[in-house]
Amino acid sequence: MDNFIISIGCFLVFVLVFKSLLFLYQVLRTRKQQKALLKADMPYIDKMDGRQFEIYLQVLFRHLGYHPEVTKQSGDFGADLIMERDEKIVVQAKRYGYKNRVSLSAVQEVYGAKAYYRANQAWVVTNSYFTKQAKELAAACGVKLVEREDLQELICAINPTFEAKEIYENVTPEARKCPTCGKQLVVHQEKEGRFFGCSSFPSCRHTEKINK
Ligand SMILES: [Zn+2]
Structure with missing residues (x-):
């Protein structure tokens, strides 16, 4: 009887250790995949022109379940993408060298676009960062700012793809x-x-x- 209990105990310990190892393996694998993705995507995003970045964001947001459309190149009233999930969202895309911060005017423009397109939300998405003034104004008028690390998180939320490279190499810049x-x-x-x-x-x- 004692042997039987010991056997059951050993078996349970074995299962527990096995499950823990499996969990650890999965966590490490996910992290590795995310790192590979960032390695693959961000350098290409940094090399894109504005038009390529808009197309990249369209692909990214489509993967995230939004239904984006790129607006016409001229007369876009401050919106580069218009997308819809539960709400209508206007997005202004700013691909900058990441030492250049996105200024106040991007927030003003997308806020105007929100009114023009009768959208519920206005976002500015950049591979760079925002100036302090841009952040202040965005907070005051409810504009969502997506900066470099936020963009990386969004990229991590989708499965690894190499679309940044494809877009950079195949989409004709403006x-x-x-x-x-x-x-x-x-x-x-x-x-x-x-x-x-x-x-x-x-x-x-x-x-x-x-x-x-
Ligand atoms: Zn020339």
Whole structure:
């Protein structure tokens, strides 16, 4: 009888240890996946131009269960995305070098867009950070600010994908003119990445980054 009780006890301990190890394994695996995702996505987001970032956010928010649409490039009244889940949300997207903080005007514009589109919520989403003034105004008029770490959390909430890389490499950035000669700039693909070069090359040798 004693042996039987000892056997049951051993079995229960074994199950408990096994379950704990399994749980630990799952936690570690999730963390590893999230790290891999951030490693994969944020550097590409930082390299995007504004248009590519809008498209990336559209994909991200679609994964998160919103139904986003990118607004027309001109006359968007301060909204880059309009999306609907339980409520209508207008979003302004700001892809900045993360040493440049997003200023007050982004909050003012998206607040205007909220009224224009009769939305319930207004958000500004950036891969960077906000100025103190922008935060103060946003708090006063109920605009939601999503900064770099919040964006990373949203990315972590979806399964690892490499859409940032795909979007950066395949979506054509917004057209721009050469600041040297005024001709159209064209996208070049090199092993090191994509960049803009002047269409009048070789008479003009101007180049610039996609995320300039
Ligand atoms: Zn040029």
